[in-house]
Amino acid sequence: MSIKFTKDLKESSFLDPMNNFEPKTVVSEIRHDPLTGQISRIFPFRKFNIHNHDWTPFVEESRQKFCPFCPDVLEKVTPMFSADIAPEGRIKLGDATVIPNLNPYEKYASLVVMSCRHYIAMEEIETELIINSFRAGLDYLQRVTALDPDEARYVSINWNYMPYAGGSLIHPHLQILAGKEPCTFDKQLINASEKYLSDYKSNYWTDLINSELKAKERYVGQTGKVHWLSAFAPRHVGDIMGILPGKKTIHDISDDDLYDLAVGLCRVIKFYKQSNITSFNAALYFARSEHAGFSIHARIVGRFTIFPLVGSDITHMQILHDDPWTVILPEAIAQELKTYF
Numbered sequence: 465m466s467i468k469f470t471k472d473l474k475e476s477s478f479l480d481p482m483n484n485f486e487p488k489t490v491v492s493e494i495r496h497d498p499l500t501g502q503i504s505r506i507f508p509f510r511k512f513n514i515h516n517h518d519w520t521p522f523v524e525e526s527r528q529k530f531c532p533f534c535p536d537v538l539e540k541v542t543p544m545f546s547a548d549i550a551p552e553g554r555i556k557l558g559d560a561t562v563i564p565n566l567n568p569y570e571k572y573a574s575l576v577v578m579s580c581r582h583y584i585a586m587e588e589i590e591t592e593l594i595i596n597s598f599r600a601g602l603d604y605l606q607r608v609t610a611l612d613p614d615e616a617r618y619v620s621i622n623w624n625y626m627p628y629a630g631g632s633l634i635h636p637h638l639q640i641l642a643g644k645e646p647c648t649f650d651k652q653l654i655n656a657s658e659k660y661l662s663d664y665k666s667n668y669w670t671d672l673i674n675s676e677l678k679a680k681e682r683y684v685g686q687t688g689k690v691h692w693l694s695a696f697a698p699r700h701v702g703d704i705m706g707i708l709p710g711k712k713t714i715h716d717i718s719d720d721d722l723y724d725l726a727v728g729l730c731r732v733i734k735f736y737k738q739s740n741i742t743s744f745n746a747a748l749y750f751a752r753s754e755h756a757g758f759s760i761h762a763r764i765v766g767r768f769t770i771f772p773l774v775g776s777d778i779t780h781m782q783i784l785h786d787d788p789w790t791v792i793l794p795e796a797i798a799q800e801l802k803t804y805f
């Protein structure tokens with residue numbers, strides 16, 4: 465079944481100071497997410513200039529300060545898991561180490577210190593780094609869901625790259641969560657996927673891939689079994705989804721799937737770097753086996769600085785009105801990103 469992509473074009477008029485105060489009409493867009501109905505606003509900038517941001521002084525300053533994730537101190541200052549979760553204290557996989565979060569905001573909250581390197585520049589992010597640290601996070605999730613099936617029911621793997629995206633430390637790390645209830649947006653995704661299946665007897669995620677393949681406007685490419693597309697109703701600038709059809713839970717995802725996801729994420733990150741998007745948030749969403757109609761997917765959004773680092777790209781619209789927005793058309797993002805796939 466084909467997906468309906470709904471957008472309303474809004475014309476606003478004013479007297480233009482750049483043209484002798486002649487009347488001028490500007491068009492903005494309000495789009496509705498085809499699954500959840502959530503509004504996304506497309507601001508009418510057509511040549512929004514995102515400035516490059518050089519992290520070097522911040523990275524150098526952070527090297528002079530204490531970093532709990534650097535290899536010489538990690539074992540001394542970071543917490544360990546109790547023996548029921550990890551008899552070895554901290555879960556290690558290659559260069560990645562999973563530790564409990566000292567400031568948990570969910571019943572099961574851990575961090576994956578992705579590497580022993582204090583700073584990894586965007587252009588140095590490689591598939592192996594992602595595969596290893598995501599696999600380490602999945603290992604933790606499999607342990608806590610087996611140990612406490614009543615409380616560790618809904619899970620996610622999250623990445624805030626650099627402090628501008630909310631990461632409190634420069635040293636690269638993931639946030640791993642498992643709790644009794646899904647996060648608000650995750651719940652919308654799960655419920656709406658179930659409703660779509662029940663209403664249309666068809667899987668939303670497969671329909672989305674097929675519809676985007678046909679439309680050709682936002683489909684970006686494929687890495688193995690993962691399909692990549694630029695979100696029709698973006699949650700932020702450069703909102704890219706990597707969908708793994710037919711997989712739902714943390715037990716379904718294979719090493720090959722992680723590789724396919726990592727290859728795609730690296731390509732998106734490379735594109736961000738070239739586009740002066742110097743920070744990002746990413747999440748890997750899962751459901752439980754009883755939730756019909758869901759597909760595991762990754763979502764990555766760019767975070768940009770306004771007037772190098774003194775301005776935030778999060779405004780009243782997201783914080784106080786729950787309306788995400790973007791300044792770049794998803795179709796324009798897809799056209800450029802395609803060349804990286």
Ligand SMILES: [Zn+2]
Pocket residue numbers: 531532533534581582583635
């Ligand atoms: Zn460090």
